[in-house]
Structure formats: structure tokens, C-alpha cells
Amino acid sequence: MRHDVIERYELGWMGVSVVLVVLLFVGVLASMISDTLPGVVESRTRFVDPAHLETTAYAKPGLHEENGELHAYVVARAFTFTPSVLTIPAGRRVTFHFTAADVLHGVQIEGSNINFELIPGHEGVASATFRTPGTYTSACNEYCGAGHQNMAFKLIVENAK
Numbered sequence: 001m002r003h004d005v006i007e008r009y010e011l012g013w014m015g016v017s018v019v020l021v022v023l024l025f026v027g028v029l030a031s032m033i034s035d036t037l038p039g040v041v042e043s044r045t046r047f048v049d050p051a052h053l054e055t056t057a058y059a060k061p062g063l064h065e066e067n068g069e070l071h072a073y074v075v076a077r078a079f080t081f082t083p084s085v086l087t088i089p090a091g092r093r094v095t096f097h098f099t100a101a102d103v104l105h106g107v108q109i110e111g112s113n114i115n116f117e118l119i120p121g122h123e124g125v126a127s128a129t130f131r132t133p134g135t136y137t138s139a140c141n142e143y144c145g146a147g148h149q150n151m152a153f154k155l156i157v158e159n160a161k
């Protein structure tokens with residue numbers, strides 16, 4: 001076996017790996033700059049009394065406009081999300097508030113990085129802007145009981161009318 005041949009192959013594959021690393025870096029950078037993935041701008045955990053959700057903003061689940069900002073409140077309980085279908089306008093920042101009323105549930109909205117483990121008493125809050133109209137589905141992703149497999153959430157992003 002000749003060593004100069006092996007060195008040529010090594011150099012070639014080193015070149016390929018450098019190109020792949022550069023492409024990965026450029027791809028991540030382009031995705032960040034173009035904001036293609038609806039990103040969680042802020043995320044924090046708050047506390048809420050699961051036995052008295054009727055005294056909180058979760059008493060009226062759904063989309064509300066508060067001081068010019070859109071807030072969506074969603075309650076997870078065995079075996080449904082309330083509301084199970086949420087419609088929001090495309091291109092507007094929405095702050096999502098999720099909580100669980102009974103046992104552990106989970107939600108991860110397709111096409112975004114919103115992913116909450118829903119613990120009774122805790123509130124998952126995240127703001128995101130969905131720019132592409134469409135239907136984004138989600139299923140409860142923490143086993144919560146006999147009806148777990150039917151527990152689905154649908155986010156519909158519509159162009160503003």
C-alpha cells in the first residue's frame with residue numbers, strides 16, 4: 001500500500017468535512033436570520049391554582065386581545081385540550097399560556113419550538129409568531145390515562161382578514 005495515495009484520500013475527505021461544517025453553520029445562521037421557525041421569544045413558568053382555574057384567566061380559554069397583544073389560554077385535562085382547536089392570525093405575535101387541570105399532560109406544537117410539560121399548578125408561557133398559514137397539530141405527549149391517545153390539539157394559523 002502506498003502512503004501518498006492514502007494521504008490524497010485523507011486530504012480529500014478533510015476537504016469534504018470542512019465543506020459540510022461550513023454548510024451546517026451557514027444553514028443555521030440563515031435559519032436564524034430569516035426566522036423560518038416560529039421561535040419562542042420568551043418562556044417562563046408561572047404558578048396557578050389548578051383547583052380554582054375559574055378565578056384565573058383560564059376561566060375563558062381561547063384567544064383574547066389584552067392591551068393590543070394576543071394571548072391564548074389553553075387548559076389540558078383528561079382527555080382533551082380546551083379549546084382543542086385554536087385559530088390565530090398569521091404574522092402576529094401570540095403569547096400562549098398552557099396549564100393542566102388534573103394530571104400531567106404535555107404539548108408540543110408542530111413547526112415551532114413550543115414544547116411544554118403541563119404540570120397541574122404550573123403555567124407554561126411562550127410567545128411566538130407563526131408566519132405561515134396552515135394547520136399545526138399536536139398530541140398530548142405525556143401519558144395521562146386511558147384516553148391519552150385521543151388527546152389532540154390543533155392550531156390553525158389564518159391570514160388576517
Ligand SMILES: [Cu+2]
Pocket residue numbers: 077078079104105106140141142143144145148151
Ligand atoms: Cu394528556
